[in-house]
Amino acid sequence: MRRDRLTPARLGPRDVLHVGSAGLRSRPMRVVLSALGIAIGIATMIAVVGISASSKEQLLRQLDELGTNMLTVAPGQDMFSGQATKLPKEAPGMIGRIPGVEHVGATGDLTPTVRRSEKIPASDTGGLTVKAAGEGLLKALRGKVNAGTWLNGANGRYPSVVLGNVAAQRLGITTPGQQVFIGNRYFTVIGILDPLPLAPEVERAALVGWEGAGTLLGFDGHPTKIYERSTDASVEAVRKLLARTADPQNPQNVEVSNPSSALQAKAATEGAFDSLLLGLGGVALLVGGVGVANTMIISVLERRHEIGLRRSLGATRGQIRIQFVTESLLLSGLGGLAGVVLGAAATYAFALTGGMPWVVPPWAVGGGFAATLCIGTVAGLYPAVRAARLSPTLALQAA
Structure with missing residues (x-):
């Protein structure tokens, strides 16, 4: 009889979240660094869009006040x-x-x-x-x-x-x-x-x-x-x-x-370099995603005994996959939230010093956070599959 079917116990979604949170707490330094990479990427993207939108809003208000006629x-x-x-x-x-x-x-x-x-x-x-x-x-x-x-x-x-x-x-x-x-x-x-x-x-x-x-x-x-x-x-x-x-x-x-044509042209060209800066933010976001994937892969290697034990207690491969993808999403989500706050704060500081209105487009916040969740899902897929494929007998023997 296989070792993973000795006990018919099954773990529910709450158990998965609890174990995932414990896994994140067990590696604080790598978790912080990985989340920081995500945060920097999102903060860069939101700050670029927010600063550009704030500057453009100031020009448009100026045009409305001064008139183009x-x-x-x-x-x-x-x-x-x-x-x-x-x-x-x-x-x-x-x-x-x-x-x-x-x-x-x-x-x-x-x-x-x-x-x-x-x-x-x-x-x-x-x-x-x-x-x-x-x-x-x-x-x-x-x-x-x-x-x-x-x-x-x-x-x-x-x-x-x-x-x-x-x-x-x-x-x-x-x-x-x-x-x-x-x-x-x-x-x-x-x-x-x-x-x-x-x-x-x-x-x-x-x-x-x-x-x-x-x-x-x-x-x-x-x-x-x-x-x-x-x-x-x-x-x-x-x-x-x-x-x-x-x-x-x-x-x-x-x-x-x-x-007023000069102001109109300036408003029209505002954000001309956004694509370049957004590209830089995307690179930082990609680096953060690689960091998340690396953290999760190392987590699989370090927690082979835990994975084997859970499999022996009746956890299915699907539950193991859900656990590691959930951890990856938590890690990316925390980094994304921090990035949104940092990006909005950077935009506010820039607008305050320049006497401009503070504008952070909602689509940038929503899109940035959605991007972190997508990256978290992609970054956690391979480690999750790898963890699910571990044989419980070999994992316990390796421990």
Whole structure:
């Protein structure tokens, strides 16, 4: 009579889980290292997807806030002489009459520089410029005044100036009421703007009223750049009419652009390297799976006496296979849970330091954890089959 049928006892699923847990506890170092490999792989994959999703969400929120319906008009170069051209003085008003256009603002470049005082050399500009600004500029840019007030028909006639965010920082101006030196006289700062991501040239400028720029700084009235904001549905139609409307006689000398296109392109290409990084995470996950398989194979060799004893007590080969596959799943599952937590924590830390929203796609968490279970099943199959094939008589004799 065969040794494995001496006793008709059978072990149930709870006994399998209990013995499997005991097997895991008996090899703590290898278990930790194997689970760590799984955790690193899943954490890498979730962190890559989460960081990319958080960055993209920030860009999309920025686009929603700033809008994609703003176009700019600027003078180009004469196609024959190659010299810079000028937009007509009436260009902002004509553009405002295009159907679908809601707001129009313009700026004009001025030759004087802006300095903290007359004692600073005129050549020391700090990368700042002086521009004439129309009243509608702030609405067209969807900008906000951080402190003070915006230019209007009253204060725009006098030596008053509104500073862009960067200009205020470089000049050391923190509150309205202070003065800066423009041209050959002091101008009073009446406002400081919030950042303008779609118009960095305005952020680095000192803005003077359109009328005051003409009387105080010799502005000729020709706009250097026009910003128009139209309805979302009419952006393309307006784009086709802008050049001919801004300069009907020489539309070929007009340049039309969309400042938000850079943000749109960045949002579209966000995650372009995800496949590479996900591949690295997959390699780490594979290494973790190999570690699980190695741990389970060694477990079979170390626990031959236990396997033989269980077989002698009536455990079937199927129960032995279930035991080792269950241990492998437990090992991978613990590593997967740890990896999910680590990946989400890494994404949160990155988003927090970068001032971005924290986004971890549910499909990444679910897919990552499912991948660990699949790897755990595959990694445990061979050791489970090998353990089930052990002869109980030979296993007990080897012990």
